[in-house]
Amino acid sequence: MKKGSHKYVRRAVKVDYAQHVILQHIRPLSSEYASIDSCLNRRISESLLSKECMPHFRRSGLDGYAVWSEEAGSASTQNKACLRVIDEVPAGSVSSLQVVPGTAIRVMTGSAVPEGADAVVMFEQTDELQLDGQDCIRLKHKVEYGQNIANPGDEVEAGQLLMGAGTRVGPGQMALLASLGYEQVPVYRRPIVGILTTGSELIAVGEPLQPGKIRNSNAYMLAAQVQQYGGLVEHLGTVSDDIDQVVSTIHAAVQNCDMLIVSGGVSVGDYDVMAQFFAAMSGSEAELLFNKVAMRPGCPTSAAVINKKLVFGLSGNPGACFVGFELFARPALLAMQGIDSLAQSPIKATITTDYKKGCPHDRYVRGRMTISQQQVTASVLEKNSSSMLVSIQEANCLILIPSGSTGISAGEVVALITLPYETTPY
Amino acid sequence: MKKGSHKYVRRAVKVDYAQHVILQHIRPLSSEYASIDSCLNRRISESLLSKECMPHFRRSGLDGYAVWSEEAGSASTQNKACLRVIDEVPAGSVSSLQVVPGTAIRVMTGSAVPEGADAVVMFEQTDELQLDGQDCIRLKHKVEYGQNIANPGDEVEAGQLLMGAGTRVGPGQMALLASLGYEQVPVYRRPIVGILTTGSELIAVGEPLQPGKIRNSNAYMLAAQVQQYGGLVEHLGTVSDDIDQVVSTIHAAVQNCDMLIVSGGVSVGDYDVMAQFFAAMSGSEAELLFNKVAMRPGCPTSAAVINKKLVFGLSGNPGACFVGFELFARPALLAMQGIDSLAQSPIKATITTDYKKGCPHDRYVRGRMTISQQQVTASVLEKNSSSMLVSIQEANCLILIPSGSTGISAGEVVALITLPYETTPY
Incomplete structure (x- = not known):
């Protein structure tokens, strides 16, 4: 040589x-399909538009009674409507009956709200009683049209963008993908x-x-x-x-x-x-x-x-x-x-340590970003030289020290490149 | 039922x-040993104390010449010491010679500094010449004792705590574990x-x-x-x-x-x-x-x-x-x-959205923390109800809305539980 x-x-x-x-x-x-079981942390390779709306049926938000609000609307402790309970709907089932004047249907959180009903009243706001051997309820309070009912598309509309290309799959994406039937998920190789x-x-x-x-x-x-x-x-x-x-x-x-x-x-x-x-x-x-x-x-x-x-x-x-x-x-x-x-714009922080080493070139030093009292600060870690590795494990950011003859002083604002690695126990 | x-x-x-x-x-x-190849993101199960110091030999910080500073110390453009180059040490090798008065040994970044030398001078601060068919150098500048030499233990001392139990293994931990010979790493099952x-x-x-x-x-x-x-x-x-x-x-x-x-x-x-x-x-x-x-x-x-x-x-x-x-x-x-x-103390942020829903109990709403202009703010995400999941993918924190009759107003300070999931591309 x-x-x-x-x-x-x-x-x-x-x-x-x-x-x-x-x-x-x-x-x-290129793109490939990964099973939903194996796509954690993978990156979505195309914009996903929902093929369905969510919920896809009128869903009860709680355990209670599905009623017709117009009739029940006037209910008060003075004037209690008394409604016959004509059916009950466990979550996952659908009633074959419909709520007509004078009736209510018992529903569970997540149940399909029966036809004819336009409000759900929680158990605690009813008195349950028997009248002529028949389950009945009296409403304790006024009932608002639509109360405690999630309508189709309230959460996600058909055709809505679910997530864009490049999105990393975490718990929230998993939940959404599963709900909307993505057994296979398009991800980048x-x-x-x-x-x-x-x-x-x-x-x-x-x-x-x-x-x-x-x-x-x-x-x-x-x-x-x-x-x-x-x-x-x-x-x-x-x-x-x-x-x-x-x-x-x-x-x-x-x-x-x-x-x-x-x-x-x-x-x-x-x-x-x-x-x-x-x-x-x-x-x-x-x-x-x-x-x-x-x-x-x-x-x-x-x-x-x-x-x-x-x-x-x-x-x-x-x-x-x-x-x-x-x-x-x-x-x-x-x-x-x-x-x-x-x-992305870099995060800016107030530096809390002097770094008075001038350099004709920008310098990227290992640092530690801290959030305290709604403020973001960063400090330069010890043992930061090029040949040293011991400080890497403590670093949660790189701090840009701009080129210049004097370095920077504590209190100045610096740009950070954040590192995705956990550096503190949570 | x-x-x-x-x-x-x-x-x-x-x-x-x-x-x-x-x-x-x-x-x-319980604890187990994982190969260093397979311990990424695992948690260390015991305090690791270094069995070695690092570096374990006097290491040159750059490509240059190992010299004896006392002799070379007076070098200046006026009075240039001329030193015979008696050996060269590629990184990974050790010279069998030692630097004595009037000599220098060529070393590379990471080389073991030969005995007798107590400073390394970078190439650019020397003039290389031939004298009587012999490689020689003249030093252009004054030489400081110890310059460009990392001494044993400068980075890590023997017995020093490397990482505590519970530490998650990321790139920095990997580098340290590898350097110090942890082929098998004690981690929690x-x-x-x-x-x-x-x-x-x-x-x-x-x-x-x-x-x-x-x-x-x-x-x-x-x-x-x-x-x-x-x-x-x-x-x-x-x-x-x-x-x-x-x-x-x-x-x-x-x-x-x-x-x-x-x-x-x-x-x-x-x-x-x-x-x-x-x-x-x-x-x-x-x-x-x-x-x-x-x-x-x-x-x-x-x-x-x-x-x-x-x-x-x-x-x-x-x-x-x-x-x-x-x-x-x-x-x-x-x-x-x-x-x-x-x-851990929770991170605090200034909330930028009103959340005026009173509640007799503390409420944990999905939120989005943002860092801008050295300030930490958080906003409550839409579609936050208990039955909804679509906002989870956007959330990078949970915002604590304390119990009370009025909720909170934009500008107030709230406590956050941060979520470790990436929610923005970096």
Whole structure:
């Protein structure tokens, strides 16, 4: 390997430019049907319009008596209407009778309200009695037309948008999908993301320490990040700093994966094979998008399109690797599943810690957002350097420290990129 | 079934009392080892103390030259020290040489810093030259003792607490676990939660609509909630409003499950079999905790301990079922995995919508929390009634509307229970 490979000319692009270029190369994944039993956390792949209305029948809101309000309307403690109870309707059943003047039908929460009735009176607002061996009720209060009845379409109208493409299925979506008969749910195919780590210094998690070696943490961290954003991980293992092995592994991987993330080897060191790889890339099927970004950490973060697949070269430094993923791979993964995450305005917070380190480039530091007394604040976590990973577990946001000679002071307003990971027990 | 079963005497308890009683009956789950490949989102079952320090060797922070700062300290553009480069150390390797006066060793980011050196100078701050056929460098700037070197334990000291019991494993935890050699990770066994839905009105998701029937949505919603809090779902199906079938299903389920959630049948209707079940429960292995809670929705929410397992009776109304789960089953599930979620102070927000419906009991309405201009606000969602589910998918919090005759007005401060589900694309 030639020394001085760090002299490659690399032109830094801005973060937002890099993100924009990435999104231009996204092709949404195809759609597939998932059983409702297995679609939790998947992303809906098309706008779903309800084929039915909900409720689809006049539904009683409580346990009581279905009555005709016009007759019962005058009921008061002074002038109690006495109504014969002519039927009862458990939830799930339908009465064959209809409420006519002088009658009531006993209904349950969720029952179909019988024909002729236009109000339901709760048990507690009636006196139940027997008259000539017949169940009767007296109403204690005035009855309003329509009271305690949900009408067809009150909750969801036929043709209404239920959820848009890109919606992630959680408990509320599940309830809605089940109610409206979606036994099979159209979702985006999950993106298959290859993860490759490079570096002769890496040893496996199960190995004992050796001088100069470190255990491979990026593969596990990246796998967790990929999964949290809906991807399926294909572990491609670790390759040492050998350019031929890197090239062949990447070219094989882009055949099977929808996206490829490589950590390590992107900087200016003598053995930085990914830097070589991106610099030497050629062929009509390969396009370098950028190989330097004006930011800290992760300045040498690189991206290319090979065989129409995005290939990210992230720093091997875990702090920088984490940030590079969140800034670039995350919006790509989400865009493949129908979400333009960059269209959202960032959350702003008042920073509570000084960060007086000037930098010619924007800096993304790991932070902790807190909500207290209706205010949002954020603080910069300790152990935040590019090579450190211990603070990642505490971070629930990245704080943008804008470029400049002075850093920022406590009390200033900063933009945050929130992280979806739970960082506090709830 | 005897009419008037709704006359059971049921004494309402306060929400916080009900939660307290539930937590008193929690037994934490046993611990097991999960492979690091399969522990994402699991909960750590013991405090993990680092057995190693990190880094475990003096590590170079960048690509450059390891030097002896005392000698190089005076370097300036006027008086350039010229150092012979006697070795190079790729990351992962260790030099057999040591830096002595007049020498330097080329190192890479992450390399072990050779003995004798106490500073690393980045490439860009050196001039590389050849002197008598020998690689040499001149330093352009002053060198500080210790610069660009991470010392053993700088990031993590041996014996340091890495993460406490109950911590959920996300990307940051993964990175830390991998770095410190946790090939097997001690985690709580996942709680097995039986879900049983009752009601003769329920039909399966795949069935066409029938008069008076509705599709079973609670089973899917509850399954999603259980999974989001780390539980494994055991679907126990649907039983009609038949007390004998309910009793036998529950008694079988508490043998295999760690917790049981039953939806429907808890109210005062004629066919409310769960109300009957809780009222008639007997035996030394069965204890009713409460069968009425002073709250809306979900007033008839019930809980018992049977065979040492918590059995929840939640409303069949989906809105109330959802709230009942979040208020009572969620803290129980988390407590079984080492988390006292109720010890957290609730988030407070300024409410932006009037909610002028008075109620003698606290009310938990589905809401949407928003962060804008460093302020936290919340609004009450439309279609919020107990029987409605369509708003659940939009909700990212429950808003507590305190009991009282007037409700609350926009601008007042309310307490929120946040929901962990993504409700906006990020």
